[in-house]
Amino acid sequence: MLKFHTTMGEFVITLDHEKAPITAANFVQYAKEGYFEGTLFHRIIPGFMVQGGGLEPGMHNKTKGHHEPIQNEADNGLKNVRGSVAMARTMDPHSATSQFFVNLVDNDFLDHKSQTPQGWGYAVFGKVTEGMDVIDAMAKVKTSSKAGHRDVPVEDIIIERVEVIGE
Helix, strand or coil, X not given: CEEEEECCEEEEEEECCCCCHHHHHHHHHHHHCCCCCCCEEEEEECCCEEEECCEECCCEECCCCCCCCCCCCHHHCCCCCCCEEEECCCCCCCCCCCCXXXXXXXXXXXXXXXXXXXXXXXXXXXEEEECHHHHHHHCCCCEXXXXXXXXXXXXXXXXXXXXXXXX
């Protein structure tokens, strides 16, 4: 489990090491190294998801401490349902590094369909088991465009620290 301390409150993510071993280990490594500290929840779309874990205030990409992309494990049977946590990525299915998102609703269109560029989906590797009210509160903040990004909170939502609670 990982306990996130943010400027909006705390929440806990329980990782699924069995069904998403590569992704869960990657996420724990970033947490243990303190990588998430000072990063933003930089993309919030009500009725969809909240995303964070890779940009710093001012919308600058955090690169120090960044690791190589990981293999997409979206074919693990876990679904992008409300409260699930998945890896963000580029159009390349195997490009996920540190950015993640929490699904605010069931987003089955993000689930794995096939091992093709269009069908890979987004790898779910855990779920919010405490503090979903904090995530829901994030979904209600005012957003705008900033530094070429859309859906950016007007007031920064910062990850202050992440505690690794067992493994």
